[in-house]
Amino acid sequence: xxxxxxxxxxxxxxxxxxxxxxxxxxxxxxxxxxxxxxxxxxxxxxxxxxxxxxxxxxxxxxxxxxxxxxxxxxxxxxxxxxxxxxxxxxxxxxxxxxxxxxxxxxxxxxxxxxxxxxxxxxxxxxxxxxxxxxxxxxxxxxxxxxxxxxxxxxxxxxxxxxxxxxxxxxxxxxxxxxxxxxxxxxxxxxxxxxxxxxxxxxxxxxxxxxxxxxxxxxxxxxxxxxxxxxxxxxxxxxxxxxxxxxxxxxxxxxxxxxxxxxxxxxxxxxxxxxxxxxxxxxxxxxxxxxxxxxxxxxxxxxxxxxxxxxxxxxxxxxxxxxxxxxxxxxxxxxxxxxxxxxxxxxxxxxxxxxxxxxxxxxxxxxxxx
Amino acid sequence: xxxxxxxxxxxxxxxxxxxxxxxxxxxxxxxxxxxxxxxxxxxxxxxxxxxxxxxxxxxxxxxxxxxxxxxxxxxxxxxxxxxxxxxxxxxxxxxxxxxxxxxxxxxxxxxxxxxxxxxxxxxxxxxxxxxxxxxxxxxxxxxxxxxxxxxxxxxxxxxxxxxxxxxxxxxxxxxxxxxxxxxxxxxxxxxxxxxxxxxxxxxxxxxxxxxxxxxxxxxxxxxxxxxxxxxxxxxxxxxxxxxxxxxxxxxxxxxxxxxxxxxxxxxxxxxxxxxxxxxxxxxxxxxxxxxxxxxxxxxxxxx
Amino acid sequence: xxxxxxxxxxxxxxxxxxxxxxxxxxxxxxxxxxxxxxxxxxxxxxxxxxxxxxxxxxxxxxxxxxxxxxxxxxxxxxxxxxxxxxxxxxxxxxxxxxxxxxxxxxxxxxxxxxxxxxxxxxxxxxxxxxxxxxxxxxxxxxxxxxxxxxxxxxxxxxxxxxxxxxxxxxxxxxxxxxxxxxxxxxxxxxxxxxxxxxxxxxxxxxxxxxxxxxxxxxxxxxxxxxxxxxxxxx
Numbered sequence: 001x002x003x004x005x006x007x008x009x010x011x012x013x014x015x016x017x018x019x020x021x022x023x024x025x026x027x028x029x030x031x032x033x034x035x036x037x038x039x040x041x042x043x044x045x046x047x048x049x050x051x052x053x054x055x056x057x058x059x060x061x062x063x064x065x066x067x068x069x070x071x072x073x074x075x076x077x078x079x080x081x082x083x084x085x086x087x088x089x090x091x092x093x094x095x096x097x098x099x100x101x102x103x104x105x106x107x108x109x110x111x112x113x114x115x116x117x118x119x120x121x122x123x124x125x126x127x128x129x130x131x132x133x134x135x136x137x138x139x140x141x142x143x144x145x146x147x148x149x150x151x152x153x154x155x156x157x158x159x160x161x162x163x164x165x166x167x168x169x170x171x172x173x174x175x176x177x178x179x180x181x182x183x184x185x186x187x188x189x190x191x192x193x194x195x196x197x198x199x200x201x202x203x204x205x206x207x208x209x210x211x212x213x214x215x216x217x218x219x220x221x222x223x224x225x226x227x228x229x230x231x232x233x234x235x236x237x238x239x240x241x242x243x244x245x246x247x248x249x250x251x252x253x254x255x256x257x258x259x260x261x262x263x264x265x266x267x268x269x270x271x272x273x274x275x276x277x278x279x280x281x282x283x284x285x286x287x288x289x290x291x292x293x294x295x296x297x298x299x300x301x302x303x304x305x306x307x308x309x310x311x312x313x314x315x316x317x318x319x320x321x322x323x324x325x326x327x328x329x330x331x332x333x334x335x336x337x338x339x340x341x342x343x344x345x346x347x348x349x350x351x352x353x354x355x356x357x358x359x360x361x362x363x364x365x366x367x368x369x
Numbered sequence: 370x371x372x373x374x375x376x377x378x379x380x381x382x383x384x385x386x387x388x389x390x391x392x393x394x395x396x397x398x399x400x401x402x403x404x405x406x407x408x409x410x411x412x413x414x415x416x417x418x419x420x421x422x423x424x425x426x427x428x429x430x431x432x433x434x435x436x437x438x439x440x441x442x443x444x445x446x447x448x449x450x451x452x453x454x455x456x457x458x459x460x461x462x463x464x465x466x467x468x469x470x471x472x473x474x475x476x477x478x479x480x481x482x483x484x485x486x487x488x489x490x491x492x493x494x495x496x497x498x499x500x501x502x503x504x505x506x507x508x509x510x511x512x513x514x515x516x517x518x519x520x521x522x523x524x525x526x527x528x529x530x531x532x533x534x535x536x537x538x539x540x541x542x543x544x545x546x547x548x549x550x551x552x553x554x555x556x557x558x559x560x561x562x563x564x565x566x567x568x569x570x571x572x573x574x575x576x577x578x579x580x581x582x583x584x585x586x587x588x589x590x591x592x593x594x595x596x597x598x599x600x601x602x603x604x605x606x607x608x609x610x611x612x613x614x615x616x617x618x619x620x621x622x623x624x625x626x627x628x629x630x631x632x633x634x635x636x637x638x639x640x641x642x643x644x645x646x647x648x649x650x651x652x653x654x655x656x657x658x659x660x661x662x663x664x665x666x667x668x669x670x671x672x
Numbered sequence: 673x674x675x676x677x678x679x680x681x682x683x684x685x686x687x688x689x690x691x692x693x694x695x696x697x698x699x700x701x702x703x704x705x706x707x708x709x710x711x712x713x714x715x716x717x718x719x720x721x722x723x724x725x726x727x728x729x730x731x732x733x734x735x736x737x738x739x740x741x742x743x744x745x746x747x748x749x750x751x752x753x754x755x756x757x758x759x760x761x762x763x764x765x766x767x768x769x770x771x772x773x774x775x776x777x778x779x780x781x782x783x784x785x786x787x788x789x790x791x792x793x794x795x796x797x798x799x800x801x802x803x804x805x806x807x808x809x810x811x812x813x814x815x816x817x818x819x820x821x822x823x824x825x826x827x828x829x830x831x832x833x834x835x836x837x838x839x840x841x842x843x844x845x846x847x848x849x850x851x852x853x854x855x856x857x858x859x860x861x862x863x864x865x866x867x868x869x870x871x872x873x874x875x876x877x878x879x880x881x882x883x884x885x886x887x888x889x890x891x892x893x894x895x896x897x898x899x900x901x902x903x904x905x906x
Contacts, residue, residue: 055808079812087808089801095823106809157810422770431870436854451770453851468759468769570869596871625759625767 005032007069008161008192009054014063016049024049024216026063031161031192038195038207038224040239046216047165047196054194055163056082068160083110086159090166092150094138099149100125102138106157124152127186144175151183158188164195168202180205200241201317204228212236230360234281242283242360243331250274257303257356262328269303270359280361288358289332291322293342295351302353306330310346313339320344324352420449421630424460424469426540427568428589429613432659434650442637448630454568458538464488464616467623470631472616473638475540475586478547480614490628491617491669493639496647496660498611500544501590502603503573504530504582512582518606519551526554529561531581535572536564540611545584548608573597586611588659591651613660615639632669639667682874683881693854693863698882701859704772705840708779712787712835715780717828720791721817725803735792741785746778750845753778757849770851775859778845783835790834794827795820829898833891840887860886 007030014026024046031037031054041047052058053065056078065072067081086106094102100121107117125131128148133141141149147167154162168176168183184206187193197203203210203224210227212219212235220232231237237245246262253259258274259267260282270282295305308326315321320339322332330352334344344350425435430452439450453460453469457476461483463469473495474480484492502512502521510528515521525532526549534556535542549556556562563581565572569589576583577597590601615638617631637643644662651659686694723735755761757769757777768774798820806816821828843861850857852866860883867876 052804055804057804057807079810082807083810085808086810087805089805091799091801091805093799093802093805095819109810109812109815153809163808419767420770427869431866433870449856451851451853451856453770466758466760568869570871574871593871596873623760625764 005034006190007032008067009194010064010066011053011060012064014053014060014065016053016058016060018046018049022046022049022216024053026050026218029211029218029221031194033160033192034189035209036193036195036207037209037211038197038203039211039213040197040200040203040227041213042198042239044215045213047198047213050213051087051163051165051196054161055085055087083157084160085163086154086157086161087163087165088147088150088154088167089164090169092146092167094141094146094149094153096137096139098134099130099136099138099141100134103134103149103153103156106153110157120156121152124156124186125149127155128152128182144171144179147171147179148182151179151186155186155191159191162187162191162193164193164197166197166199166202169197169199198239200228200239212239214239229285231283231362233362234283237281237283237360237362241286243286244284244289244329245281246283246328247279247281250276250278250280252276258361260361266306266328268359269356270361271356272359272361274361278363280363282359282361284330284354285358285360286321286331286333289330289352289354291332291334291338291342291344292351292353295353300353301355303356304359305351305353307349308352309349310344312346313344324350326352418446418448419627419630420451421471421627421634422451422453422463422469423471423473423631423634424453424455424463425473426457426460426475427454427570428539428541428586429473429475430454431568431570431592432588432651434647434659437650438638438643438646442634446633446637448633450634456535456537456539456542458540458543461488461616464618465622467618467626470618470627471634472618473613474616475611475613476543477612477614479540479543480616483616488619488622489616490619491615491632491635493615493635493665493667494612495615495638495662495664496613496644497663498587498660499604500541500584500609500611501587501601502582502609503576503585503590503599504602505580505598506600507580508602510582512602515603518548518603518608521603522548522552523554525582526552526557531561531563531576531579532557533572533576533579533581533583534562534564535569536566539569541569541584541586544609544611548584551608573599588651591655591657591659612663636667639664679874679877683878686875686878687881693858694879694882696855697858697860697863697879698886700772700857701840701861701883701886704775704846704859705779705836707776708783708839709787709832709836711776711780712783713832716784716787716835717791717821717831720788720793720831721795721821723788723792724795725817725820738785738789738792741781742789744782744785745844746782746842746846747844747848749781750778750848753781753845753849769849770853770857772850772857774849775846775857778849779839779842782842782845783839786838787831787835790831791824791828794824794831797827798824826898829894833894836890837887840883840890 009031016024104117104121211221214235220236228240248262306326308324311323324330457474460472510524510530512521573593620628647662852862864879
């Protein structure tokens with residue numbers, strides 16, 4: 001049973017100037033019901049400006065914005081459309097007064113009956129697990145509770161489009177995971193979600209589609225899998241967390257396998273088509289790097305095996321992040337358990353390996369460096 | 370929509386939900402003040418003729434004489450009197466612009482000029498008292514021994530003593546300037562001649578603080594005598610006679626001059642009843658009356 | 673020293689058995705300053721809010737004008753209002769000079785820039801993105817302005833206090849346009865001026881004490897409201 005995905009918001013050929021030096025350009029972006037689109041970008045990428053356009057609070061200088069198939073133009077009509085949109089941000093921005101009045105606010109703004117609004121609000125407070133807080137002063141809530149109330153408030157009006165601006169960030173991991181879970185359960189199939197974030201892990205866990213925004217330009221749009229697996233350029237690669245980014249000339253290429261000289265005398269093999277002599281950038285997914293005490297050629301099919309000196313080991317989520325030098329910098333993510341089994345220590349030399357298919361190649365932007 | 374919003378924030382069940390701002394209560398309070406400010410004006414305006422603007426020298430005003438006389442007039446005629454305390458010169462200027470209807474002034478020369486220019490439709494003497502020269506008891510300029518007011522001012526001018534002037538074109542100030550002219554010398558240099566620009570009471574207090582000489586009307590001096598350290602050092606020259614006149618502003622002076630009200634008030638102030646009050650005014654507090662009633666009979670046709 | 677003690681003693685006895693003059697000046701002070709504050713609130717808060725939230729041509733000019741007005745000496749306002757209300761002035765026909773209404777007009781002009789300027793500052797002290805949040809929850813222009821004002825009500829209360837404080841303590845304009853008429857336009861401050869000029873320091877001190885107590889009582893109530901709101905907030 002798959003719901004028909006309807007286009008809720010669509011923007012095309014959009015240009016918005018902000019100040020004298022910044023211009024946001026988005027050729028095309030589409031939010032569909034039942035789908036979450038993450039807009040991933042660093043600070044200063046233009047996310048806030050884009051958010052205002054998406055919330056129909058700012059008209060683009062050029063381009064087209066359409067909401068549920070109708071072009072967005074006048075002021076009056078915009079309020080009609082705006083009332084089918086909702087927003088939750090990192091700062092919950094609860095108003096003074098009690099929690100239930102805060103959650104009921106969007107309905108009252110739409111002229112709703114007070115008692116009905118409170119009933120709906122109560123329902124959403126239950127869905128977010130905080131019905132016991134309904135009569136509390138909003139400003140007395142903890143960070144996590146306030147975030148829940150803010151999400152309940154965003155959903156109470158049953159929006160066609162829900163905008164999220166980092167509502168899950170800056171929370172401790174257990175409450176964040178709990179909130180993500182509750183939020184996903186609360187979503188209805190006819191709501192389109194646009195999530196603006198710089199946190200790739202939230203994008204990974206929520207979004208089906210990802211658009212990467214940097215310096216006012218959309219760098220890549222695609223399914224989450226596609227963007228995270230095959231970043232279109234170095235900027236995207238950095239943003240999706242591919243820390244091992246190398247570049248060099250292609251020295252050989254045949255049968256869908258290229259060899260790239262990433263430092264003098266050191267070659268990395270990567271799957272993909274290229275032309276020898278081309279200058280390319282390649283990146284290695286840290287999860288796909290295997291570390292062993294000693295290399296055992298008979299046990300591995302990896303094309304790339306290097307002796308690597310461990311530079312540092314740091315906790316990273318549930319696992320460990322291992323930075324090595326082989327001699328190019330390489331980052332691996334291993335489980336805590338395997339790090340302990342291997343008794344990894346900084347300064348030691350281990351064998352690091354990864355498959356050619358774990359390497360992603362794209363034309364380098366530093367061709368002449 | 371506004372009402373809906375208001376109801377939004379009304380306090381709900383539970384103390385915790387009480388919301389501080391109650392626009393309803395606030396508006397009600399404000400409306401109460403508004404009504405309170407408007408209503409008395411209206412009730413007064415309803416049963417009265419137009420108010421009379423009565424410009425009075427500050428020295429007369431400070432005696433509280435008018436506080437004693439006017440309530441009866443207002444009650445009997447229903448005409449509101451707006452008393453403006455201001456120097457005599459400025460009072461005449463107000464009348465000339467048509468801003469004042471009746472003036473109580475004690476600057477005879479300026480008044481005569483005013484009448485000569487046809488700016489007043491009537492002028493009557495009402496009462497008199499006298500001016501005195503006051504100063505510190507040490508009397509550094511030795512004015513106590515002077516034979517005339519002219520000599521007093523000559524002595525002050527020649528000495529090292531300080532003189533405090535009203536400097537506000539009041540009746541007192543005009544007389545003072547006339548006395549300096551009589552000495553055939555300019556007033557003392559700025560270092561010894563201070564203009565206050567304030568009322569007679571304040572001027573006397575400044576003179577007291579600085580141990581300086583000053584010219585004052587007797588009434589104000591008596592009122593202030595308790596709080597100042599000055600003595601009457603010279604009195605009695607006929608030039609120091611202080612005569613108060615009532616002047617009705619001419620209707621030609623402005624479109625809204627209330628000549629009728631001014632005439633009513635003047636007639637009242639010159640009536641035997643008021644003059645009887647004047648004879649006693651101040652006797653209990655100062656041991657002598659502040660003014661001597663000396664009224665010309667009110668007769669509009671005579672002027 | 674003797675004089676001061678005596679004056680204070682006499683002031684005390686005058687306060688214990690207040691006469692009609694004292695009561696009428698007190699009541700008139702509350703009435704005139706209360707009305708002026710109320711009117712400047714009705715006009716000043718919406719204009720402060722509008723100036724904080726919207727960009728329009730001439731906005732900077734108006735803000736600069738308000739900032740200037742906040743420091744305007746009351747006597748200058750008094751002079752200006754007097755020129756307008758003179759019998760020969762543009763509003764002479766209303767015969768408002770030397771009435772409480774004239775004082776309300778002058779005091780409103782004194783309080784208005786204070787209230788508008790501080791309201792503007794109050795709204796600007798809110799987080800910038802709060803407005804985005806409210807609009808994105810479906811608030812119309814008016815609803816947004818209302819909700820933001822409500823969030824800023826503590827600093828708005830401070831604006832009210834400052835406006836009231838400016839007019840209740842003001843004397844120059846009241847004297848000029850009110851004329852200090854006994855029982856009509858005599859307020860506490862102008863009565864103090866008069867009593868002092870008459871040398872009745874005891875009465876002056878008594879009136880001054882009433883003024884002080886009045887100003888304190890009103891600010892006490894407002895401060896309590898404000899601080900209670902603050903405690904709730906934290």
